[in-house]
Amino acid sequence: MSLSTMLGAAKVNITPDFPVELQPFHPRLRADGQTSVVNRPLHVRTLVFRQQTAEGDRRYGVLISADIIYFVDQRVHSLRRKMAERWGIEGNAVLFQGTHTHSAPFPGSRVDASEDEAYMDYIELLEARIMESVEQAMANLEPVVLERGTGTCGIGTYRRRIVDGSWTMNPDLTVPVDQELIVLRFRRPDGIGADGGTASPGSVKALLVNFACHPTTTCDNAISSDFPGAAMDELEQELGGGAVSFFLQGCCGDVKVATLRGDRYYDGNEEDVARFGHELAAQVRVVLEAPMEHRAFVPFRFRHKRVQLPFQSLPSPEELLEALKATNIREEWAGILLGFPHLLREADPLEIHYYELGESFSIVAMNGEVVGEYGRFIKTQYGERVLPVGYSNGHTTYIPTARQLAEGGYEGDYVFYRHGKPSPYAPSIERMIKEGMVELIDGRQN
Template identity: 40%
Template sequence: MVNNNNMENLNLKLGTAKIDITPKHPIPLAGFAHRQGNFEDVIHPLHARILLFKQTEADGTRQNVLIVSADLIWWGSERIPVLKERLQREFGFTFSSMLFHATHNHSGPQTSGRFTPSLGPLDFRYVVEALEERIIDGVRSALQNLESVRIDRGTGYCGFSINRRKVVEGEMTMAPNPDGPSDPEVTVLRFVRETGSTKALLVHYACHATTTGDNFVSSEFPGIAMDYLEDKIGGTTVAAYLQGYCGDVRPALIRDGAFYRGDDQEVCRLGQTLGDEVLRVMQSQMEALQTSRIISQTLTVDLPLQNLPTRSELKTKSAEGGIYAEWAEILMKHPERIHSSVPLEMTWVHLAEGLSLLTANAEMVVSYGLFIKDKFARRILPVGYTNGMIGYVPTARQIDEGGYESKDSVLYFGQPAPFDPLVEERICTEIQRLAERKDETCR
């Protein structure tokens, strides 16, 4: 922990920005194979919300952390290094201090060219011109309104998420499973100016943003909730969403025992439900967190795969058509992707006493998030969909069970093979090691 004698020297400043990243011309949306062609209309604009933290100690030492939360399905792994290098050159950020987070919105554009066309084709012009250039502008804007803040923390409950893995007639299917794990906890982080007003919010929750599959641009329930909070609080407050580890959790829209996709009315209902819970938490007794040195570290965990396909096997699959052909053609075109392991990148960011984020460039299933919360008494919040995307990361049990998250999704993400069950042990071991290093670093 930081020495209390130096606490007065650890003033935390925060700059914010909210920028429009809505596509300016019709392009395909990402996330659902059933959609065809370009989007039909814009129902709710897309935004990226920027929180830029700066801290200067008495000896002149400076730390900073940049959090960008965007109404996107994910950030493309191939573009993150390019964007980080530019921000490093222009603003001096270190690579580990930049978090590009996506709310996992399935009603926005594709941002990666690494996956099968069924997940949505990439419009490169959108990524470079409408997204990355706007982010740079937003960072410049955030630097112009830095203010000293303190951090309050509160916890609530939102019950519209449910596990989506269920064995039906001996097969693992995507069906409502109220007995499966989920995480209904809502964590609210309020950044308070010296005047007592709210400069920004971070809202952490874990649920797929897949309320609707309509072919319209929408910020889905996370974006609706953040817009709602900004409107209710007023002023220049920026409310940003942090998506938890929700790989096997989705909205509980259930009819006759099966999931259904809702429309915009359902999207708005869920968004307001989450927003109202955040407002309730803010009106309750929130905990003021003690100032601490902000720190960021990144680690990479190599996740082993099962048996890799041969070129002959890929040619056979290519002839089958459909998603198997898309998968096989990606790997034949990019044989460098046929490796025995996949790198999982996790970034730990420490913001205050008892408050850290642990991000992953993957769709981590909820059990990993519950492990982190339980292991560290909720001092660390698990945040997925950050700094790129490798695909789903299931548990050892889920790998044995099969199903979409552990087997079928491999095809859509162009992964050469399913994960080996050893991945769970490796991830949990590295998280434990990180925690031990963290305790030393924070002293």
């Protein structure tokens, strides 16, 4: 089958021009509520791939990366419906990912759609700008060639350490994290070498940068795209010509940017954002300046699988009523579950999507805060073929390992109560998720 693959790219501002409440990841520093301060603007970046056969049949693959913490389920459903109605794009062909900056407005309620009203001003702005970005990308489709390169970046640290007998969110530099930096470069055909191999300097349409690290650099009560936005902005300015640099967040649920002071993390500011962003951009440049390998596009394939992740237990009504008397996170937890009883279920659905677009250009995406072990597992199983990512196509909660669930701490215990889950997941989820990803990637389940 003769295939022609084209790429359109767009970058659209999604910064609100009205006061907003930011993600409350550090209430002590955000006690003053809404803010209109913009330290670094927010953007949505969109890559639209269109593949056409000699017979004229067309198929799309769409990647959307927004400077938000993540997309919530109901907004993903809404946007997919709009794109299908307007352009005929199949739902599973669209990847929605948040870069996971914690300095952006709420993109909707993670608890229930009925709570979206409080955030609707920003939701409407965000969805309108996303649709605009797809339209812009559709308008500049052109042929491209694909190149791949790898490097490393050392700004991430493992963020779990025992302090006074308890697992805390503190750096443990003895535990290695995935430092791999993957760069895909999309060039216009004038940049391809005469032998069809390594490209000579030419015209860059877009970059895709895949790296795994929590963007929690700054706790200021101000809007910021954090280090991913800083890095992509810097690369775009250097490339010029309207090139779009697209950040694809990896599996970083237990990896935090290295705001280190001794054996503790400190609360950074925009100077730190710029520093880490510049370091990431510098390491991307190292990859771009070395020979990159040509890769071919392949017939697009999109698959989806849902894995039901069981909870350890379900609380009784009496237990929830008793928890309402607490003065800690259990009071908030009980209030959520009593207010939304449909959340008292035996399992949560983990949505796993697989996108196959080119040689060494496949993506397995999950709708949770996936810890690093799952990314390492995929890379061990499939090498450079598959990019593992989290924070995609909705949001459930943290996806820890069996060991972390046994240890407890933020990722293995506390966060489940903060997010209104019946209890932490059962340890069996690690086996279920790994088996599910392999089945999906290998095409053994649609």
